[in-house]
Structure formats: C-alpha cells, structure tokens
Amino acid sequence: MSTRASGPSPTAADDEARRRHEALTQLEVTRSLRTHQREWFARLRSEVFDAGRPYAIVGALVPHEILQALDLPFITDVWYSGLVAARKQSGHYSDVLDRCGYHRHLSRYAALTLAVLLDPTHPDKPWGGLPMPSLVCTSIHERSAQVLADLSGAPFIPIEQPVLDRPVPQWWRQSRWQWEDLDGDYRIDALVAQYGDLIAAAERVAGRRLDLDRLREILDRVNAQEECFDEVRTLIATAPKLPARLGEVMGQVMGIQWHRGTAWALDQARAFRDEIRERVEQAQWVCPNERYRLMYVGQGLWQNLDFFTEFEQKHGAVFVRSNYLSIASDGYIRYGTRDPIRALASRYVTMSEQMHIPGLGSEWALHEARSHRVDGGLSIAGWWGIRDINRALEEAGIPVLDFPVDAVDGKTWDQQRLYRLVSDFIEQRVAPAQEARRAAGF
Amino acid sequence: MTQVLERCAGYQRLRAQYADRLGAARAAAAAGHRVIGRIGHTTPLEPILAAGCTPVTLAADLQRATPRADLHIDPELPAETRALCEAALAGDYECLQLLILTRPYDKLYYFLKELHRIGRAPHLPPFTIHDLMHSRREAVRAYNRDRFQALLKRLGREALRPIDHASLTEAIGLTNAVRGLWRRLDAMRRDGRIRGTQAMQVIGAGLVMHPAAYAPALQACVDTLASAPTAQAQAPSAARVVLASSEPLQHLALHDAVECAGGFVVSEDDPWGARAGGDDIAVDADPFEAVLDKLWRDMPSPGVWPPAEREAWLRTEATRPAVDAVVLHVPPSDRLLGWDVPRLSRTLEGAGRAVVTVHHDVHTAEGRTAIVRDLAAFFDRLGKRGSQEIDR
Numbered sequence: 097m098s099t100r101a102s103g104p105s106p107t108a109a110d111d112e113a114r115r116r117h118e119a120l121t122q123l124e125v126t127r128s129l130r131t132h133q134r135e136w137f138a139r140l141r142s143e144v145f146d147a148g149r150p151y152a153i154v155g156a157l158v159p160h161e162i163l164q165a166l167d168l169p170f171i172t173d174v175w176y177s178g179l180v181a182a183r184k185q186s187g188h189y190s191d192v193l194d195r196c197g198y199h200r201h202l203s204r205y206a207a208l209t210l211a212v213l214l215d216p217t218h219p220d221k222p223w224g225g226l227p228m229p230s231l232v233c234t235s236i237h238e239r240s241a242q243v244l245a246d247l248s249g250a251p252f253i254p255i256e257q258p259v260l261d262r263p264v265p266q267w268w269r270q271s272r273w274q275w276e277d278l279d280g281d282y283r284i285d286a287l288v289a290q291y292g293d294l295i296a297a298a299e300r301v302a303g304r305r306l307d308l309d310r311l312r313e314i315l316d317r318v319n320a321q322e323e324c325f326d327e328v329r330t331l332i333a334t335a336p337k338l339p340a341r342l343g344e345v346m347g348q349v350m351g352i353q354w355h356r357g358t359a360w361a362l363d364q365a366r367a368f369r370d371e372i373r374e375r376v377e378q379a380q381w382v383c384p385n386e387r388y389r390l391m392y393v394g395q396g397l398w399q400n401l402d403f404f405t406e407f408e409q410k411h412g413a414v415f416v417r418s419n420y421l422s423i424a425s426d427g428y429i430r431y432g433t434r435d436p437i438r439a440l441a442s443r444y445v446t447m448s449e450q451m452h453i454p455g456l457g458s459e460w461a462l463h464e465a466r467s468h469r470v471d472g473g474l475s476i477a478g479w480w481g482i483r484d485i486n487r488a489l490e491e492a493g494i495p496v497l498d499f500p501v502d503a504v505d506g507k508t509w510d511q512q513r514l515y516r517l518v519s520d521f522i523e524q525r526v527a528p529a530q531e532a533r534r535a536a537g538f
Numbered sequence: 539m540t541q542v543l544e545r546c547a548g549y550q551r552l553r554a555q556y557a558d559r560l561g562a563a564r565a566a567a568a569a570g571h572r573v574i575g576r577i578g579h580t581t582p583l584e585p586i587l588a589a590g591c592t593p594v595t596l597a598a599d600l601q602r603a604t605p606r607a608d609l610h611i612d613p614e615l616p617a618e619t620r621a622l623c624e625a626a627l628a629g630d631y632e633c634l635q636l637l638i639l640t641r642p643y644d645k646l647y648y649f650l651k652e653l654h655r656i657g658r659a660p661h662l663p664p665f666t667i668h669d670l671m672h673s674r675r676e677a678v679r680a681y682n683r684d685r686f687q688a689l690l691k692r693l694g695r696e697a698l699r700p701i702d703h704a705s706l707t708e709a710i711g712l713t714n715a716v717r718g719l720w721r722r723l724d725a726m727r728r729d730g731r732i733r734g735t736q737a738m739q740v741i742g743a744g745l746v747m748h749p750a751a752y753a754p755a756l757q758a759c760v761d762t763l764a765s766a767p768t769a770q771a772q773a774p775s776a777a778r779v780v781l782a783s784s785e786p787l788q789h790l791a792l793h794d795a796v797e798c799a800g801g802f803v804v805s806e807d808d809p810w811g812a813r814a815g816g817d818d819i820a821v822d823a824d825p826f827e828a829v830l831d832k833l834w835r836d837m838p839s840p841g842v843w844p845p846a847e848r849e850a851w852l853r854t855e856a857t858r859p860a861v862d863a864v865v866l867h868v869p870p871s872d873r874l875l876g877w878d879v880p881r882l883s884r885t886l887e888g889a890g891r892a893v894v895t896v897h898h899d900v901h902t903a904e905g906r907t908a909i910v911r912d913l914a915a916f917f918d919r920l921g922k923r924g925s926q927e928i929d930r
Contacts (some may be wrong), residue, residue, distance in 0.1 A: 197880035199897060201870045236673060236843060239877035246881070254843055256678060259644045263651055286671070286681035293677050401695040454610065454652035480645065481613045484652060 105119045120402055122375075122382070123344050125368045129351045132360060137223065144169050145227055150301050152245065153209060153226075157447050158255060159440045161318065162295060164357050165311040166302040171226065173234065173241065175354060177208035178398070179222040180407030189215065197241070207240035213247060233294055247337045253294045256285040260446055265451055265459040268426040275430055275442040306310035312436040314357040319429050323358055324365035325349060326425035328372050331398045337381040338389070339372055342415040343401030347421045356428075373378055387412030388526050393461060393486060393496060394451075394479040396420065400509065404518075411522045417468045419451055426460070427451075453482035458488035465494050471533075472526035473517075474499050493533060495525035542766045543736060548758025552743035559746045560630060567633035572696055575631055575663070578640030579809040580670045582829050585690055587709035587749070588781075590698030591635065595745035597788040597810075598622045601770040611649055616850045616871055617901075618786065619646045623744060626650060629661030635696050637665035638689070641672065642841065666692055670833060672841030679834075686830050699812070706825040712749045716817035719756045720744070723763070724812055727804045728860040730778070731766040734793040734811075735805025742788070743816050754869050776800065777922035782807040783867035784840070784875035791900045792867055799913035800922065804860055806911065807852045813838040840874045849882060856891045863892040863920060865913065867880055869899045892920055 122129070127343075144151045151169040153176075154160065168420045180189055189211035191203050196214055198207070212221050213228070228248035234241035236254035245252035262280065264270060270278040295306050332339065348368050355361040388411060390404075396418050397403060407413040427447060430439040450456045465473065473496040475486050486496040497518065501509060543549050555562055563573045572591040578584075579595065586593040598621035605609075607623035623646055631637055639647045647667045652657040668689045671678040675925050694701055720741060727737050744752045779801045783792055787808040796803050805812035816836040820828040842848035856864045864886050868876050883893045894916040898905035 197883070199868060199872070199876045199879075200871060202876045203873065236841065237874075239874050242845060243877055243881075250746075253672060256671045256673055258671070258681065259641060259647065259667055261647075261667050261669060263648065282684050286678065288681060289677045293675070306707065419821070453648045455648070455655055460747075477612075478614060480612050480614055481648075484610050484649070487610065 110222060118340065120405055121344065123340055123348065123368075123371055125348055125364065125371055126344050127150060129364065129369065131350060132355075132364070133351065136355070140169060140171075141223070145224070148227070148231035151227075152231040152233065152298065152301065153229040153241075153250075154232070155206065155238055155241065155255070157235055157257075157444055158233050159291060159294070159444055161311060161314045161357050161440055162291065162306065163260075163298055163371065164314055165306055166298050166304060167297055168231075168302040171209075171229075172354070173209045173238070173244075175204040175225070176212075176222065176523065177204070177206055180208040181398075181460060182213065183222055185220070185222075188218075188525075192218075198243075202240070206234070206238055210240045210244045210247070213244060231297055233297075251297050253290075254299050255287070255290055255294070257310075257445060257449070257527060260285045260449065260453060263453060263455055265455045266463070267446075267456055268460060268463070271426060272390070272429045273431050275432075275439075279442045279445045279524070283445050284438060286444050288437055291437055291441060308436055311440075312433050314411055315430070315433045315436050315439055317359070318356045319361050321352065321362045321365040322425050323429045324362075324369040325352075325421055326429070327369050329425055331369075331372050331376050332421075335376045336379075337386040338383065338414045338416050339375040339403065341382050342392070342396075342418055343405075346396050346401065346418055346420045349424055363410050376398045383408040383412060383414050385412045386414055388471045388522060388530065389414060389415035389416045389469055390526070391415065391461075391465055391468060391473050392419065393473040393475040393481045393489065394419065395476055397474075397476060397499070400504065403514070406515065407518060412528070413522050415474075417470060422460075422464055423448075429477075430472070452479065454481055454484040457481045458485045461485045462488055462492055463492075465489060465492070470494060470532045474498065478502065493529055495529050497521040497525070543606070543732060543759065543762055546762040548755035548757055549736075549740065549762070551755045552752075552759065553739050554822055555747055557576075558741040559597050559742075560594070560633070561749070562747045563592065564633050565636075566592045572635040573633060574693070575634040575637045576640070577637070577646065579641050579643075580640045580672070580833060580839065581638045581668045581689065583713055584706055584709040584825075584829050585693050585701050585748070587712060588692050588699075588701045588705035589635065589696060590705075591693075591696060592748045594634075594636075596622065596625075596631070597742075597746075599625070600789065601853045607649075610653065615645060616737060616785075619643070622646055623649055623653075626662055627653070627659055631663050632661050634663040637663050638692075638693070639665065639667045641667075642807070643667075643670050644669075645807070657722075670724065670837075672837070673843035674835065674847055677845070681832055686833070690826075703825055703887040706829065707821070710819045710821060710825055711826065712753070714818045714821070715734060716744055716749050716753055716756065717818050719753065719760055719785075720815035722760050723756070724805060726760070726763045726766075727812070728778075728858065729768045730776075730802060730804070731763045731768055733797060734781070734806070735790050735797060737803075738787070738790055738806075738811055742810055745810065745814065773921055776802040777917040777920055778802050778804050778860055778862045779865050780805050780807070780852065780861050780863075781865050781867065782852055782875070783869075784872035785867070785869060787811055789901075791906065795822075795900055795906050796913060797907045798829070799910045800917045801863075801913060802916075803890050805855050807838060809838050812855075813851065820829075832863060844883070845878065849878070853889070854883075856886050857889045861891065862922060863894065863916070866893065866895040867900070867909075868895055868897055869905070870897070892916075 143149045153173055154170050156172050156174050180186055192211045192215045199522055223519045229250050232241050232245040232250050233253040236256045299305055352361045352364050404415050430443045433439045473489050475482055475496050476499050489496050547730045552769040567573045572589045574586045575594050577596050583593045598618040600617055600621055602621055606627040607620040611620050654662055669685050703911040719739050726732055781803050787806055787810045793803050819832045837929050879895055896909045896912050898908040900906050900909055
C-alpha cells in the first residue's frame with residue numbers, strides 16, 4: 097500500500113514553500129523527528145494495514161497510555177484529520193460528508209477521518225487510507241465517532257468529562273502534585289469508572305490484560321518527557337532572545353506528544369531540550385535584532401507557520417509562546433503515580449478545557465504572557481473562550497490582534513492583506529504598548 | 539377547535555404565564571416565597587417542591603439584544619447561551635433564591651463563574667450546577683448519584699422544610715398529577731383537538747408555574763378539549779407531523795412555521811413540549827431513588843447514549859397511526875443532530891414514515907420563509923394540504 101498512491105503533482109508554489117520551509121529549519125531534532133515519523137508509519141503500515149493487526153481510532157483526549165500499555169496500535173482522529181488538511185484535501189472530504197448527508201455546519205475537525213473511510217474508492221488518501229478499526233473511543237460530544245464505529249462495526253466507548261464545578265483560576269500551581277484536590281475526587285472517580293469500560297474493550301481487542309506496572313512506567317516516562325518541555329519553556333521564557341522559531345518548537349512538541357510514553361519520545365524530548373539549551377548558551381538567536389515578543393492566543397496558525405518569519409527582519413518581531421509547549425508541562429505532568437489509572441484520570445479530566453474556560457484560560461494566558469515578556473498577542477478565531485482571554489490580556493496592557501483566518505483552512509488566506517494587518521498591529525499597537533510599559537517601569 | 543379553547547379561562551391564564559415566563563416567579567418572590575430557577579431540564583422539580591420552594595424553568599429570549607454578554611462570550615457559542623447570560627447580567631434573575639444550571643449549559647456556568655469572580659455580575663443570584671451525565675451506562679451511575687446527593691445538600695440550605703421521604707413523596711404526587719394531565723393532552727393532540735402552538739403554551743406554562751397553581755388550569759384546558767372536535771372532522775387532509783429540533787423548542791417559531799406550511803404538529807421531541815412529563819415517578823419505591831431513576835432513565839436530551847435510547851421516543855411517536863411525517867429541524871447552529879439525521883431518516887422511512895429535514899434558522903425572516911416554503915412543498919408531495927382548513 098502506498099503512502100500517496102496517486103494524486104495531483106506538487107505545484108511550483110508547493111515546491112517553493114517546501115524549499116523555504118527547509119531553509120528556515122534550524123533544529124537538528126526537526127530532521128530526526130521526520131525520520132522517526134517515517135519509520136513509525138512504515139511499521140504501522142506493515143503491521144496494521146498489510147498484516148491486518150487490530151487497531152483503534154481514538155480522540156485526542158483519550159488516555160493513549162492505556163492502549164500503549166496493551167501494545168494496541170492506535171490512530172488519533174484529529175491528527176489524521178490534520179494530515180488530510182495538510183494535504184489540502186479537506187475540501188474534497190468535506191464534500192464527501194456533505195454527500196452522505198452530514199451538513200456543512202457540523203465540525204469537520206475530527207470527522208475527516210470518517211470521511212476517508214466513507215470514500216473507499218478515492219485514489220488519493222493520506223497513508224493510502226485506513227483499514228476499519230476494531231475499537232473507537234472519543235469524547236461523547238464527538239458524534240461523528242459513533243458514525244465511524246457504526247460504519248466499521250467496532251465497539252464505541254464514549255468518554256464524558258465531568259463539569260468543572262469548582263474552577264481554580266491558577267490551576268497550574270496545583271496540577272502536578274495536588275491534583276486530587278484540584279480536580280475533585282468525585283470527578284476523577286467518574287473518569288476512572290469510564291476507563292474501566294475502555295480497558296475492558298481494549299483488552300478484548302488486544303487479547304491481553306493490562307499490566308498496571310507497565311502503565312505506571314509509561315506515565316512516569318510521560319512525566320519525564322513533559323519535564324523536558326518545561327525546561328524548554330523556561331529557556332525560551334528567560335533567554336535574552338528567542339533561541340528557536342516557534343513553528344519548529346510546535347512541530348517538535350506535537351510530534352513527540354503523538355508518541356508520548358515511549359522510550360523514543362523521552363529520548364527525543366531530551367535531545368530537543370539539549371539543543372535549545374545549547375543554542376541559548378551559544379547565543380544563537382532567531383532574530384538578533386529582536387524587539388517585540390509575540391504570543392499565540394489559543395490555537396496556532398498551522399496552515400502557515402512560516403508566515404511570521406517575515407516580520408523578523410522588518411520589525412524585529414518574534415513569536416515566543418504557544419499553548420502547545422506550555423500545556424505539555426502544565427497540563428500533563430501528574431506526580432504520584434502509585435495508582436496509575438487515577439493519575440491518568442486526573443491528567444485528562446480537564447484536559448484542554450483549562451485553556452478555554454473563562455478565568456482558567458485568561459489567568460494562564462496572562463501568567464504566560466508575563467513570564468515570556470510578551471508585548472502582544474495574536475488570536476485566531478474559532479476557539480471558545482478566546483474572547484475572555486483577549487479581554488484579560490488587553491486589560492493588562494497587552495494588545496491582541498484578532499487574526500481573521502481559519503487555523504487550518506487555506507482558503508481564508510490573503511497574504512497581502514494579512515501582512516498589512518500584522519504590520520499595522522505591530523506599529524500602531526504593540527510598539528506604543530511596549531513603550532508605555534517600559535515607561536511605567538515594567 | 540381553537541375557539542372552544544380560547545373561551546377557556548384556564549387556557550387564557552396559561553397563555554399569559556407562557557408569554558411572561560418570569561411573571562409567576564417574580565410574583566411568588568414578591569409574596570415572600572423562595573423561588574429556585576433552573577436552566578435546563580435535568581434538575582428535578584420534586585426536591586425543590588419538597589423544600590417548600592417554587593421552581594421556575596428559565597427560557598432564553600432569542601430576540602433580545604445581548605450587548606453585555608457579547609463582550610465575553612464567543613460568537614461560536616449558541617445564541618441561547620448569550621441570551622441567558624444577558625438576562626443574568628441584566629438582573630432578570632435577581633428574584634431567585636438560587637439558580638441551578640445543568641450539564642448542557644456548562645459553558646454558561648463557566649462564564650457566570652468568571653463574571654462573578656471579576657465582579658462584573660453584581661445582579662447574579664447564588665448559583666450552582668447540577669451535572670447529571672446523560673449516557674445510560676453503569677460507568678456513570680455512581681457519579682450521577684453523588685451529584686444528586688450534592689444537589690439535595692445544596693437545596694437543603696435554601697429549604698423552608700426538610701427534604702425527606704414525606705415531603706418528597708408529596709412533591710412526587712403533585713408532579714405526577716401534572717404528568718397524568720399532560721398524557722391526556724398528548725392523546726388529544728394526536729386526535730387533533732389542539733394545535734401545536736396552543737399545546738406548547740399550555741405545556742410550557744407548567745414549567746414556569748408552581749404545579750399546585752398550574753394543575754387546575756391545565757385540568758380546565760383538558761376538560762374543555764374533551765368536547766372539541768377532532769382534526770379528522772375539521773381538516774382531514776392536514777399533514778400530522780412529529781417534530782424534532784436540535785435547538786430547544788422554548789419558543790413557538792418553529793411550530794408556527796409548520797402550521798403556516800399546512801402541517802399539524804401532534805408532538806415534539808422536546809422537554810418544552812410533549813416530553814415535559816414522560817412516565818410517572820414510581821410511588822412504590824424509595825422516593826429519592828425514584829426521582830434519580832426518573833431523571834436518568836426518562837429524560838430527553840441530545841446527550842443520551844446509546845443512540846437507540848436517545849431515539850426510542852421519536853421512533854415510537856413517529857410510527858403511531860396518527861402520524862404522517864417527521865420534520866427534523868437542523869439549523870446552522872446544530873452540532874449534534876446532523877450526525878444522526880442520515881441514519882434516523884433511513885430508520886424512520888424504513889418504518890413507513892415520510893421524513894423531511896429543514897436547515898434554515900427559524901428566528902430570521904428569511905429562514906422562516908424558507909422553512910415554510912420547503913415544508914409546504916413536502917406536504918404537497920405527501921398529498922396533504924390542510925393549512926387552509928385548520929382554523930388559525
């Protein structure tokens with residue numbers, strides 16, 4: 097089976113974008129990550145696609161660690177959807193969903209995976225398409241997953257996150273050790289009970305029993321990996337200037353998180369940290385003329401991560417912070433893994449929501465902005481809770497630009513207009529705000 | 539049939555309460571009663587009544603401008619969330635002793651918590667959330683029981699009398715009496731004795747009034763309707779439809795559009811309508827267990843899982859002899875029902891029922907016009923044209 101059986105040949109613009117991206121690549125770990133992804137996929141193809149080994153399709157907020165401990169291969173629906181989008185095929189597969197009766201306003205974020213399965217004869221699919229899964233497990237709100245399970249005849253295990261009835265705005269100060277108090281024992285109990293259903297179903301598919309000692313080792317490796325990310329964040333926040341482009345940092349973080357809990361992921365995270373540390377020690381800066389430090393509020397501009405390098409030369413503006421690196425350390429680390437299922441339940445019981453929930457998202461963004469010495473933020477719409485975060489940043493004197501594009505849909509891109517928008521934002525809002533803060537002694 | 543009901547004083551009272559949904563709550567609070575508001579239907583009325591308090595279900599006014607809420611709430615979130623937040627910030631709920639939100643309104647809860655924390659919601663009453671998980675599986679049973687106990691404890695702080703077996707049994711008696719009348723009303727709707735828009739007002743008033751005050755007026759309506767002619771006598775060719783929408787039917791706009799197109803709504807899969815009551819709460823069991831069981835096992839919600847249980851009521855209603863077709867309303871705000879529509883349509887059509895899906899927003903003039911047009915064409919294809927015959 098081919099990874100790209102056929103399809104449109106790359107355009108000159110695609111080639112140019114690839115050359116430019118390659119030229120902007122500064123980290124050696126970026127290359128080693130790509131190599132590993134290729135090897136990982138080759139193994140998946142041979143074991144699952146060719147040899148027919150059972151596998152699971154799961155949501156991003158499902159405890160992948162359990163599947164890993166059972167040696168059950170899995171694919172995350174939103175990551176596969178991301179591959180569809182990266183190949184600029186989201187339009188085609190969105191049409192497939194339309195034709196099957198799923199209207200346009202339904203979220204396509206995770207459902208492009210379903211669309212690929214609904215269109216078995218299309219010759220050009222990421223990884224050559226997917227075989228039918230033997231297990232589906234996602235958030236209960238991801239209704240397309242039920243359709244996918246029905247289509248494949250696989251059992252569907254829904255996960256219901258309990259409501260966060262007692263929000264703690266500065267949640268990251270408690271999340272590593274005091275998670276039982278932070279998350280509430282009754283909320284953790286609720287997920288532990290549901291994980292029982294997942295474990296039972298996954299054990300049936302994998303044909304083996306879950307080994308809790310092995311699961312604990314995996315959790316401990318995830319903690320160690322996230323500690324490396326934490327060190328990277330501290331290096332970026334405290335170094336005199338930015339040591340690595342945010343696009344590369346984000347790609348590295350997501351690539352490692354995809355394999356979190358494996359020995360490779362921990363080694364790669366260590367190599368990533370070491371390379372960033374070395375760059376700081378050798379004063380290797382992305383933009384020696386750095387003047388303004390910006391942050392992503394909410395999601396990253398995945399469709400064009402290289403866009404902002406254009407502002408380095410003209411304005412001395414760099415992006416220093418995104419949710420992806422910071423949530424890795426603040427959201428994932430759970431120390432005290434004596435009961436690994438419980439620690440896992442705490443990890444996921446508010447996972448992702450803490451970046452959205454008013455108060456939690458805004459306090460965290462403010463804390464991060466201050467610790468990273470941020471001068472301005474860029475906010476991409478389509479993320480619930482972002483308006484409250486933007487308000488909090490603005491009220492703290494940190495200007496935020498509402499960037500009017502979709503994070504993944506390339507059809508919303510207008511290079512000239514967006515370039516002007518960001519330039520004006522830096523000149524008219526970020527620069528005066530920085531000056532005012534400095535005048536006030538901050 | 540409508541003239542008969544229009545002359546009924548009970549109906550006039552219920553219609554007025556439906557139009558002014560906070561009226562009864564304000565009057566009760568002004569008279570010194572403790573009023574507990576609920577947003578969503580998965581907070582049970584019975585413990586509130588057992589506590590000696592007056593329950594009121596809050597509805598969003600979707601036509602209202604939301605300038606305060608817009609400052610904080612993202613445009614991606616439902617208009618209902620913004621409208622409820624606006625009302626809370628404007629002080630509409632100040633008369634409440636306690637406001638209880640439910641799981642489908644978790645994002646509204648988070649916004650209210652934050653606005654309260656930063657001091658921008660001075661008119662908010664005390665509020666909490668009752669998080670009942672809607673999937674029907676053993677894995678969530680203990681959590682739901684725990685949350686129900688937490689709710690009882692919280693209500694206990696506002697109570698004028700203990701929430702115990704005696705008071706809860708008495709409250710169950712009150713609400714079961716209303717359920718019995720609602721079931722009679724449902725049967726009359728299937729006979730075509732009352733239009734959907736009228737029935738929605740009669741039922742909806744019961745969600746904003748104390749059942750002791752509501753039951754006599756409802757009884758009067760049901761008695762009056764017993765002597766009304768049936769649709770078969772009046773409009774034999776009207777298309778009799780069951781309605782399901784992805785938006786809460788806390789308004790009359792969709793029913794009105796269906797009726798304008800020539801349809802006759804005999805029931806709707808919505809707790810503001812035909813699913814307000816459901817089965818009685820068991821009276822031969824521990825009342826606390828009975829309330830929790832009813833809450834979990836017989837509560838309409840898009841969050842119910844597995845899908846067969848979520849759709850069981852609709853499938854049963856749609857295949858009744860008194861029904862010609864199913865109208866599925868899946869407007870642009872929909873994020874859930876649309877995933878069920880292809881399978882649901884196949885199932886219902888397989889059972890011999892015609893199904894139509896309408897996608898427009900009924901709250902805009904253009905959307906309403908499009909819905910009326912699409913439905914009229916659908917009813918024509920069914921050979922049903924009754925709008926001219928039904929007295930509107």
